[in-house]
Amino acid sequence: MKNNKYVNASDCGKVAYCPQSYALSKKHKVTDKYILKRQKHGNQGHAELTNTALAMSKDSRCFIATYAFGEDSAITCDLRLFRDEHLKPHLMGRVFISIYYALSPLLISLCKHSVRFKFLSILLVRSVHKYACKRLGGRH
Known part of the structure; x- marks a missing residue:
């Protein structure tokens, strides 16, 4: 050689x-x-x-956060990161993700024109985001 x-x-x-x-x-x-x-x-x-x-890594689904804040918002990106780092590694997290992916598009398609649903979606996503940021170590 x-x-x-x-x-x-x-x-x-x-x-x-x-x-x-x-x-x-x-x-x-x-x-x-x-x-x-x-x-x-x-x-x-x-x-x-x-x-x-x-x-x-290319999974960009986050239906309700996208509906409430937009696809590229910081909140939506943080929730995707939380999903990838804290939910996907665990069986129950993957089960939750599967149920969420099955139900949330249907829910949004049925209620997308409702002002109340939009308002409740924003409140829900903000509270989940607050929790996710704590679990992510306050990085976001």
Whole structure:
């Protein structure tokens, strides 16, 4: 193996993705069928995990907060962060999120023209936001 002063970007990416695979390729090790099978399984696992993480990070649903304050408001963003950091990691939090996603769009579609519903939505979201900010450590 050459002792180069420089490392190319492709090699950096390979090391970050799977250091063991990179080390084996640099040593010119011949891999048997079992190792190739395990490597394929590992690559599939990496891909699934990456896709799951990307899907979770792009979840911008927060129906009632969006209805009350708008999609890009600071309150809506804080509530999304609270959902991601405090609800999603726990089973009961995920159950709550599933029920919320099932019911809140229906509720908004039925009541979106009601001034009372808008007012109650704002009050509810503000109180949940206050609680969420405490749980987020006062960061927001």
